[in-house]
Amino acid sequence: MFNVKENKAICVLPWVHEFRKISGHTSVCCHTNQHFKNNETVEQVRELMSKGIKPEICSSCYKTEEESEWSPRIQETTDWINKFGAPETDNPILEYIDVRYDPTCNLKCKMCGPSSSTLWQKEKGIKIDVNKANKDYIFSVNKKLLKKVYLAGGEPTYIKDYLEFLHGLFLVNPTCEVVINSNLKKLPDAWKDIMSKFKNLTIICSCDATELLGTYVRYPLWWDEFERNVKFVSENANFLQFNLVAYNLTAHKLYETCTWMKKYSKNINLSILSYPKVFSEYAVPIEQRDVYVDNLKKIEKFPVSVYYAARFRNEVKLLIKKYSTSVYIPALHKKLQEELTEQDSHRSLKLQEVDTFLHSWIYA
Numbered sequence: 001m002f003n004v005k006e007n008k009a010i011c012v013l014p015w016v017h018e019f020r021k022i023s024g025h026t027s028v029c030c031h032t033n034q035h036f037k038n039n040e041t042v043e044q045v046r047e048l049m050s051k052g053i054k055p056e057i058c059s060s061c062y063k064t065e066e067e068s069e070w071s072p073r074i075q076e077t078t079d080w081i082n083k084f085g086a087p088e089t090d091n092p093i094l095e096y097i098d099v100r101y102d103p104t105c106n107l108k109c110k111m112c113g114p115s116s117s118t119l120w121q122k123e124k125g126i127k128i129d130v131n132k133a134n135k136d137y138i139f140s141v142n143k144k145l146l147k148k149v150y151l152a153g154g155e156p157t158y159i160k161d162y163l164e165f166l167h168g169l170f171l172v173n174p175t176c177e178v179v180i181n182s183n184l185k186k187l188p189d190a191w192k193d194i195m196s197k198f199k200n201l202t203i204i205c206s207c208d209a210t211e212l213l214g215t216y217v218r219y220p221l222w223w224d225e226f227e228r229n230v231k232f233v234s235e236n237a238n239f240l241q242f243n244l245v246a247y248n249l250t251a252h253k254l255y256e257t258c259t260w261m262k263k264y265s266k267n268i269n270l271s272i273l274s275y276p277k278v279f280s281e282y283a284v285p286i287e288q289r290d291v292y293v294d295n296l297k298k299i300e301k302f303p304v305s306v307y308y309a310a311r312f313r314n315e316v317k318l319l320i321k322k323y324s325t326s327v328y329i330p331a332l333h334k335k336l337q338e339e340l341t342e343q344d345s346h347r348s349l350k351l352q353e354v355d356t357f358l359h360s361w362i363y364a
Helices: 042-050 057-066 072-083 118-125 132-140 160-172 189-198 211-217 222-236 251-261 286-297 307-326 330-344 355-363
Strands: 017-021 096-100 147-153 177-182 201-206 239-244 268-272
Touching: 017 286, 057 072, 057 307, 096 132, 132 222, 147 160, 160 189, 189 222, 201 211, 201 222, 201 251, 222 239, 239 251, 251 268, 251 286, 286 307, 330 355
Parallel strands: 017 096, 096 147, 147 177, 177 201, 201 239, 239 268
Antiparallel strands: none
16 A cells, blocks of 8 residues: 555555644644645545545645655655554554644754744744644653654754653653754753663754855854764764755755765755745856856765665756756845845854855855
C-alpha cells in the first residue's frame, strides 16, 4: 500500500502523524503550506490516497516531484517504512507528533517572520501569544506509543517546556526517535545533558551560509559561538543533519557553505526557498546569474552522504535550471531592495559590509 512508486499519491504521514501550527491550525504535516479547512479531515486524505487520488492539501509535494523527482512524501514514507514498518491502516495510532505552540526565538532570519520568532515580533511591533491549547495537547499525548517526536519553534533550546517534555519522554520511552530542529546559536548545559541521554537523537541544524553572510541571513547568529555548538553536537549527538536553504542571498555561496559543513557532517539536506518570492531567482538580473550558476556547478558532484545524495543532486540540477532559464522580474528586484533596506535599518550588520556581490546588484 505504501509503495511510493506504484501509488503516486500515497504518503505514510496521514496514518501515523499529526502536525499542529502555532496558529492552532492542523495539517497532514509541516511540508505543506495548507491546513485543514471547510470540514476537511485526515480520514478523507487517507481515503483519497488509498485510491491513488492526490489530495489538494498535499499539492506542494506533488509539484516538487514534477520538478525534481523527489519530495518529502517520498522521503518520509520510505524512511518510516524502513525504520518502523507499515502502520496499522484500519485503526491508525498516533505515533509521530510535531506540535508547535511557542514562537520564542533568538534569531530573526531573513526569510522568516513574526509567526515563528519573537525577535521578529519585536521588530514589527506585534505580539503572538503562546498557543496554550497546543501546549496542553503535547503533554497529553501518550508518550509510550510514540515512535518519533519532532521539536521546532521558534527555537527549541529557548522553550523551557520542551525540556520538561523530553525528560518525561525519556522516563517512559527512552528509545523514541527525537528530532530537534535548532539554529544552535546557544546550547545551554541542560540541553547538552538531554542530548546525551537519547541514543536515537537527531539534531537538525539550520544554516544557509558561513561567517558574516551566515550571520547576516540568520541575524544575529554570531559565527564563532555557533561553530563551537555545531562541533559539540557533531561529537555528542548520534546524528547531525544540516538544513541548507538556497535562495538568492545564499545560492551564490553554496559551494563554500557545503565545504564548511562537510567538516562536521555530510548529511546535508538542501532545499529551495519558494516563498517569499523576493528571495527567488526571479529577482536576480540575467547578467548576474552566471555567478550563481558557476558556483552551483561546483557542487553537482559534492560528496554528501548517500542518504541525501539523490535529493541533493536533484535540487542542484533544478537550481541551475532556475538561474539559467527563469525570467527576470524587475518588480521583485525592487521589492527585495526595499525589504532588505527595511530589515537592515533595524540591525547592526548591513549588506554592504557582508557581501559586495549581493550589494552591487541588489542596489544597482
